[in-house]
Amino acid sequence: xxxxxxxxxxxxxxxxxxxxxxxxxxxxxxxxxxxxxxxxxxxxxxxxxxxxxxxxxxxxxxxxxxxxxxxxxxxxxxxxxxxxxxxxxxxxxxxxxxxxxxxxxxxxxxxxxx
Amino acid sequence: xxxxxxxxxxxxxxxxxxxxxxxxxxxxxxxxxxxxxxxxxxxxxxxxxxxxxxxxxxxxxxxxxxxxxxxxxxxxxxxxxxxxxxxxxxxxxxxxxxxxxxxxxxxxxxxxxx
Numbered sequence: 122x123x124x125x126x127x128x129x130x131x132x133x134x135x136x137x138x139x140x141x142x143x144x145x146x147x148x149x150x151x152x153x154x155x156x157x158x159x160x161x162x163x164x165x166x167x168x169x170x171x172x173x174x175x176x177x178x179x180x181x182x183x184x185x186x187x188x189x190x191x192x193x194x195x196x197x198x199x200x201x202x203x204x205x206x207x208x209x210x211x212x213x214x215x216x217x218x219x220x221x222x223x224x225x226x227x228x229x230x231x232x233x234x235x
Numbered sequence: 236x237x238x239x240x241x242x243x244x245x246x247x248x249x250x251x252x253x254x255x256x257x258x259x260x261x262x263x264x265x266x267x268x269x270x271x272x273x274x275x276x277x278x279x280x281x282x283x284x285x286x287x288x289x290x291x292x293x294x295x296x297x298x299x300x301x302x303x304x305x306x307x308x309x310x311x312x313x314x315x316x317x318x319x320x321x322x323x324x325x326x327x328x329x330x331x332x333x334x335x336x337x338x339x340x341x342x343x344x345x346x347x348x349x
Contacts, residue, residue: 125277127277155337157340162342163342164239164241164326164328164340164341164342164343165278165326165340166340167337167338167339170337210277210278212278221266221268221283221328221330221338222268222280222283222291222293222294223278223280223338224277224280225270225277225278225279226277227275227276227277228277
């Protein structure tokens with residue numbers, strides 16, 4: 122039962138262009154969403170988050186959009202850089218649950234080409 | 236300023252042996268979480284501990300798995316009588332306070348069961 126879905130296992134984008142990573146969820150109780158980035162042989166690192174009371178959060182080149190009615194969120198990276206090449210995980214927290222008990226998607230591998 | 240330290244990085248065990256995975260949280264962090272990533276899957280929550288207390292172990296398999304976070308020393312995830320299905324990457328994360336979803340992850344322990 123995959124409550125957080127990242128349907129694109131991989132994505133290739135040219136340097137300087139926009140990268141759009143998508144995430145869908147099924148659990149209506151999720152109220153907080155996060156994106157983590159993971160390089161090979163390293164643990165995930167926190168990138169950006171958004172609360173369900175918002176529909177957009179921006180941090181430098183990274184913007185997360187949340188569409189609650191569609192149960193969909195996306196991460197935009199503009200402009201994409203070679204160092205952004207990594208696996209990106211979408212994660213969600215359930216309202217009223219243990220704060221750090223996150224449900225992760227399966228990840229999208231982003232490759233930024235020169 | 237060391238991050239979350241996990242050891243060993245790689246652990247090979249034969250079926251039926253015991254596996255012990257260690258995690259030292261970041262300095263000043265008293266909350267530890269263990270996540271497991273099976274091949275081709277996202278990270279899945281296993282257990283949340285504070286010093287000397289298990290707060291939430293809802294993600295732990297009912298048998299063979301145990302975790303502790305003693306007053307002194309690292310957190311230990313122990314898997315008794317390992318089976319091939321236990322082969323996975325085990326990630327530890329820590330946070331300074333409860334309710335902080337922005338977890339700091341270690342680099343993980345890759346467990347391989349032969």
